[in-house]
Every structure is written in structure tokens, then in C-alpha cells.
Amino acid sequence: MRHRRTAVIGCLGTAAATLLPWLLSIPLAGQTRPGPSPFPAAYRAPRLADGHPDLNGIWQAFVTANWDLQDHEAQPGAHPEVMGAYGSGPAGQSIVEGGEIPYKPEALAKKKQNVERRMQVDVSNDKRWHDVGDPELKCYMPGVPRATYMPFPFQIVQGSGPAILIAYEFTSATRIVRMSGQQEAPNDSWMGWSRGRWEGDTLVVDVTGQREETWFDRAGDYHSGALHVVERYTPVSPFHLMYEATIEDPNVFTHPWKISFPLYRRMEKNLQLLEYKCAPFTEELLYDRFRKQAAR
Amino acid sequence: MSRHSLSLSLVVLALVAGVGAQAPKKFTPPRTPWGDPDLQGVWNDATSTPLQRPGAVGAKDVLSDEEAVEFQANLAHDLTRDRRDGGNEVDVNRAYNEHWMDARRLKITSDRRTSLIVDPADGRIPPLVPVSPERQRARAARADANARFNAGLPESFRDMSLPVRCIIRTDSPPYLPTIYNNNFQIVQSPGYVTIAPEMIHSARIVPLDGRPHLNKNLRQWLGDSRGRWDGPTLVVETTNFRTDEGVIFQGANPDTFKITERFTRVAADAINYEFTVEDPATWTKPWTALIPWNKVDPAEQMYEYACHEDNFDIVHFLTGARTREKNGETVPKRTAPAGGER
Numbered sequence A: 001m002r003h004r005r006t007a008v009i010g011c012l013g014t015a016a017a018t019l020l021p022w023l024l025s026i027p028l029a030g031q032t033r034p035g036p037s038p039f040p041a042a043y044r045a046p047r048l049a050d051g052h053p054d055l056n057g058i059w060q061a062f063v064t065a066n067w068d069l070q071d072h073e074a075q076p077g078a079h080p081e082v083m084g085a086y087g088s089g090p091a092g093q094s095i096v097e098g099g100e101i102p103y104k105p106e107a108l109a110k111k112k113q114n115v116e117r118r119m120q121v122d123v124s125n126d127k128r129w130h131d132v133g134d135p136e137l138k139c140y141m142p143g144v145p146r147a148t149y150m151p152f153p154f155q156i157v158q159g160s161g162p163a164i165l166i167a168y169e170f171t172s173a174t175r176i177v178r179m180s181g182q183q184e185a186p187n188d189s190w191m192g193w194s195r196g197r198w199e200g201d202t203l204v205v206d207v208t209g210q211r212e213e214t215w216f217d218r219a220g221d222y223h224s225g226a227l228h229v230v231e232r233y234t235p236v237s238p239f240h241l242m243y244e245a246t247i248e249d250p251n252v253f254t255h256p257w258k259i260s261f262p263l264y265r266r267m268e269k270n271l272q273l274l275e276y277k278c279a280p281f282t283e284e285l286l287y288d289r290f291r292k293q294a295a296r
Numbered sequence B: 001m002s003r004h005s006l007s008l009s010l011v012v013l014a015l016v017a018g019v020g021a022q023a024p025k026k027f028t029p030p031r032t033p034w035g036d037p038d039l040q041g042v043w044n045d046a047t048s049t050p051l052q053r054p055g056a057v058g059a060k061d062v063l064s065d066e067e068a069v070e071f072q073a074n075l076a077h078d079l080t081r082d083r084r085d086g087g088n089e090v091d092v093n094r095a096y097n098e099h100w101m102d103a104r105r106l107k108i109t110s111d112r113r114t115s116l117i118v119d120p121a122d123g124r125i126p127p128l129v130p131v132s133p134e135r136q137r138a139r140a141a142r143a144d145a146n147a148r149f150n151a152g153l154p155e156s157f158r159d160m161s162l163p164v165r166c167i168i169r170t171d172s173p174p175y176l177p178t179i180y181n182n183n184f185q186i187v188q189s190p191g192y193v194t195i196a197p198e199m200i201h202s203a204r205i206v207p208l209d210g211r212p213h214l215n216k217n218l219r220q221w222l223g224d225s226r227g228r229w230d231g232p233t234l235v236v237e238t239t240n241f242r243t244d245e246g247v248i249f250q251g252a253n254p255d256t257f258k259i260t261e262r263f264t265r266v267a268a269d270a271i272n273y274e275f276t277v278e279d280p281a282t283w284t285k286p287w288t289a290l291i292p293w294n295k296v297d298p299a300e301q302m303y304e305y306a307c308h309e310d311n312f313d314i315v316h317f318l319t320g321a322r323t324r325e326k327n328g329e330t331v332p333k334r335t336a337p338a339g340g341e342r
Helices: A002-011 A020-025 A079-089 A104-116 A278-288 B002-022 B063-080 B088-100 B133-150 B312-326
Strands: A059-060 A154-158 A165-168 A174-178 A193-199 A202-208 A229-239 A242-247 A255-264 B041-044 B117-119 B182-191 B192-197 B204-207 B224-230 B231-241 B258-267 B270-278 B287-295
Touching: A154 B182, A165 B182, A165 B192, A278 B312
Parallel strands: A174 A193, B204 B224
Antiparallel strands: A059 A154, A059 A255, A154 A165, A165 A174, A193 A202, A202 A229, A229 A242, A242 A255, B041 B182, B041 B287, B117 B287, B182 B192, B192 B204, B224 B231, B231 B258, B258 B270, B270 B287
């Protein structure tokens, strides 16, 4: 759908291309619009001893945003001749408010390049180590908000202390949400620097200091080192949190934009986060070209 | 097991009594609002006290103040890279590396013990039982890989240890002090204690609800942990370790290896971390070590340890090896017997 629209605009000539972001920002018929909430309006979450809502549990998103935040059709994988349907991706509706990510026109080229090179790796040079390839392909920590909609569960560990811990099954990534800290990010990190506060029943987490190398999805959506994410976790039933993230990066986007989707409580008896240490799954891809060659 | 625990408790009691001023006898640990002993905070386990008692100290398990000064000075001399006795070039290289190291690793435990092992009484890992030919072959293969790596000639990433490959570092129990990043953050919630080691960002979420272990056929690098409270002490039992080559602590046998850890807050700023490993297929008897954890100043928080994401070294090692091969370098013949891993 996006491709078709872009092609039509392309026919109108280069002058019209400057209108592209504006056109893309207009919601079209059939796109996601905020409707009435499907959750009971009067829901009040159970409390911990400190009076704050209890967000403890194992949660998971069931959107397909890890393939593409925006509308996407089902797609074959990169190597259907060996992977068949194993490597393919599901279709999904956009989780972006308004449907489209408001890229600056000059920033879209990088997204396109990212997609083309998403399955390339080149670690032969330290300085160009992160130039190509989706970080997920290489099992790098996904950053925020991508960690939330990876197709893996995560666990919120909330007690009484000044820290809420969020543990993600994907590559065993962990982040600490500092509930009393005013300090700015001391350095950049893959999972960022998270400071939390309560707004009524909502846990609001301000995330800065994220490494610029993380992507938002396999469709090459990306950001710069200026990324600022504000997440909102709101309990809306005993079994759901509504998740919302506002994404701001003046280097890449014309204005802040928002994603939202529900998180589902995993209900299996005795369920626990299991290990998904994927580094060993990437070693042949990353390092095998440097191995000892068989004697000729 | 129960007899073992009893003798162990006596050892610990004796030690705590010996510590005197450092560990107030009547310390009452704080509690969480839901009533569990509160172990939360960032803790550091760096020490120079060796796991096993060095032969030079004989049978002495706890040193006098004077002996401790010399013991600590000797260990620090061996461990530090700030020795300034290597000439300009060597000293500058050492100084660069020293920058990354934890200075706390140069001090012995405040109770002046000569080994972290408290049981058996000789402070040494008990003798090994004879291992199967299959495990002997696996150990020999691992020793050969280590020899290639140490000679700067790894054939592939597979010749490197799991820490070098950023698969596990200090996140797999038992937790032993190392040269840097000896930090652990504990966060508690009703029904869980979560321990997040700095290396490598894998939080161990320990359920306290008495649920059974995972089935035997579901194994993990960090094993599968279950916890319970024994008075003020958190007791964590871990099994279900993966069988991959080189994974298990000291080359133990994954099917029979079990580790029991005991976390006791003995002061506002101190936890006694004690672990017992047992594996009748590897050691003639179980053995136990006690490592003090000291609370880290709140201003000095734990940082993200991203290892795999920028593991430049693995490529440097491999490209260096290819160059050495071209120059005709070869791996020296291994003479030492194949020992355990880690």
C-alpha cells in the first residue's frame, strides 16, 4: 500500500516530493483511529504495600511490529529456497498513531538503505562494526521500545525499592527503572537510561541515553543518538497493560510520534522467563570468515 | 545433606564469631513491606582472597593482623598491573589495563581468611573422582582449544571460552570474584528475588513459591533456580545446567551437578554469600565457599555491560591468529594434564 502510494506521488514530479511527509501524515480511510477503549473504564488495579498499582507479572505483546511498525503485508523470508515458510513474516496493522512514522524527507533514504542491508554483516572493521545489518539479526540488545514488542515475553519485577527491574527473554536483556533518580544518563547504553514516575495508575518511564545503533523493527526504521522515548504502562484489566510510547528525535522525525498496543499477561501455570541467549546463534554469521582455512 | 548443612553452619558460626567487630552479632535485617528479609541494593564481591588456600600458608585458615598484612601485600603484588618493575613499555601497557580493573580485588576478606573455601577444612577443592572416558576426551579437547587460544592461534570462535564469546561471564552461579565488574543488583518483589549480575545483563529471577524445578530436559546456561527463606537467609537451589562443552563450573557433570547458595544480610552494608556445590560424578564430597558482598555506595551504580554487541576482541584474536599462521607460528605441545574449565 505504501509502495503504491509512493509510486503515484513519484509520477507527479519532484516538486510534489516535498509534499510527501505532509501527505503521509494525513490519515487515510481504513487506517487506525483511536476508538472507544475495549477495557472497563472504572478498572482500578490491585496495589502493592506502597499504594502504587501492582504491575508485577510476565507480559507479552501480540502485535507484529517487530517486522514493521507500520502496515505490512505477509512477506517471504530472505532465502525461501532454503527456509520455505520458516523465514517468512506475518502481516500486521500499523501500531503508529496516524499510521505513518513522520520521517524527515532526507531521513527516509537511510531507512531504505537499512532494509536493503538488513541481513548483511561486516565486523572486519571496528569503526564500521554497526554500519549494516539489523541489530536483531546479530542478537544485539534491542533498545526501547523495540524490546517491548519483540515476540518474546518479559517480566516486570516491582517491589518497594527505588528500582523496578524489567527482564526481557530476548538475549536476556535487563533494564533498571530508577524511580527516584534525577540524574541524567551517565553514558549511552543499548537499553538506555530509564527514570520512572507514577501518574495516577500509570507508570511513566523516561528513556534517554540509548545507543544510536538500535533499530525499531526489521523494516529498517531507525533513530539517531538524540532519541527520547517516554513510555506509559497503564493497567486496564487484571490481564492487560496498555502500553504507549512517544518517540522523539528531531534529527530523524518532523515531530514526536506515538505507538500503542496492549500487553497481555501470560497465564500459564508455573510459567517463567526462559533463556534466549542468542549470541551463539550468530557466531557463524559474524565470525566464521575469520576461521582457519583447511590446508589446500 | 542435612548433616552437611549442620557442619557447615558450625563453620560459618565460627567464622562470624571470629569476625568480631566487622559483623555485629545481633544484626536484625530490614524487611520488605510484605515481610521478607530485605537484600536489595547493589553489592560487590571483589576480593583477592583465593578460592583455594595457597600451599605457602600451610594449614592456617584465619590469619593474625600482622600475617594478614603480608598475605594481602603478596597477593596484591601478583594481581596488580601497577607494579612499575617492567620497564617503560611494559609499565604503560599494564597501567592501561589496570584502568579497567576493580581496585577492591587487591584486598583480602575482612575476616582475614586464607581461602574462600570454608569446607573442607583444608580450604581446597576435594579430590576428583575418576571421570568417564567420554568426559576425559571432552576435557582434553577443551584443554587443546585453550592451548591454541593461549598461543594466539585460535582456529575459530569455538576455541574461545564462553566468557570471551560473551555467552556467560559471572552471571552463571556460583558467583566468584573476578578482575572487574563484580557487581550484583538485587531487586525483590512479592514471591521473587531477582539477582542481576553486571556481567552479562542476565537477571536470575528466583521464584519463592515452592514450584518444582523445570523438567530435566529443559536446561539453561544459568541453570534453573528455586528459592526459599530459612530464617533471615535466602536459600537458592540451582540445577538443570546445559550440557554444552565447557559450560559447567569446574568441568562438573550437568546431570548430577547441584549448587545451593545462601544469601544472609549480616550488616546494613554486608551480605554473606555462601555456596555449596555437589556432584558425586566429579568430586569425592561437596564443598563450600563463603564470599562477603559489600554494599556499593548508592552514587556508584551498576552500568550496562554490553559484551557481544561490541566484541571486537573476538575478531582481533582470529585475524591475529591468521597472521601468525602465515608467519609459521605453531601451538606448543600441551604437557599439563587436562584440567577443569573455569
